[in-house]
Amino acid sequence: MPYLTVANEIKALIAKFAQARILWIDTEIADYKFNPRLSLIQALADPRDLTGDATFLLDVLDKPELATAFINLIMVNPNIEKVMHNASYDIRFLGNDDAKNITCTLQMARKIPAYILPLRNRQLKTLIETLCNIAYVDKTEQGGDWGKRPLTEKQLEYAKMDAVYLARVHRHLLEIIDKCYPDPATENLTALGKQYQKIEAQWKPLDSEIAEVKERFKAAMLAKKLKDSSYFELSSSITMKVDFLTLANLTQTEGIELNFPVTLTKEIQKQLGQLISHPSLQVEDIASWRLTSNIQQWRKSTKKIVPEPASEDLIALGERYKEILPEWKLLDSEIEHLKERVKKAMLVQNQGNTP
DNA sequence: CTCGCTAACGTTGACTACCA
């Protein structure tokens, strides 16, 4: 674990790593609440290392010229893939929009549906523990003071292992994504359709029950004038609307600059008539594709007897909700995932109807 | 703290079901 503090050594390493194809990178930030600035950059080029000995720790605290060198030679370079967890955070200190070819493991993890990767959250810690099968990862140093020097042994240990874990998590995520998002061009639409049919049969009843419980809970909370319960919170919001002509006139006379795109609904298009092709109107067309299930819908179940909202048993309703929520979430994520795959596959394979 | 994501809900238009 080379811990580099000398400017020339750091510069030499940056030059060396500028030749890499892929780097696993993490940063530590000093004083992130009040005066956030880079403290440490951890970079790893060899994902096979499990010990942390291959992780380079670059001490860049209050040495902006070194950070700039790192940005210019590595972050901006589109030929080097940079892998980070929650990249948008680190990137704020490493080149912002100029950073190119970034892979974010948080985004990768979020892309994987819950039924394939059922996790309580997508923290790096959780990913390490479940994907790499490591019982406990000590993250207490994360909240430590990275503005102090010298750094403690514990801090350096934590910093070097983060890059190692990151590389391992990244590899696992790649494997999972590869499996659950096959090439749309070679998807088997029949098999996907069958699977969809099967899952929908389980999902439909649960989904409608979830919707019903929520609806009844909402009505009951409104009737009982409750804003909070142990199961749901009820909040309100207000949308403001004004007459378009009046608003347009007012902004004109008051000289307020209001400029934003307006959706041309079918109704407005009708009223505009020929004027829609007027050269001063630069109409932007946005195409969207819709997937509709061709599977026979069963009849809507007969109306159930629902108690008066004011006399609903909120505990019973809430407990039922809690009971079916986990299963529904898994099925819902699978339904969404299947739909996405079918849609992509149909677009690519240019097919008409499938079940 | 900042940024991006998500849940919740509203709007729109294509479509269906039902009725007189």
Add this chain to the structure above:
DNA sequence: TGGTAGTCAACGTTAGCGAG
């Protein structure tokens, strides 16, 4: 047949959450 109400999917907006 035409009118109307309901369903569904796509998209927009907003508040609040959660990543480090």
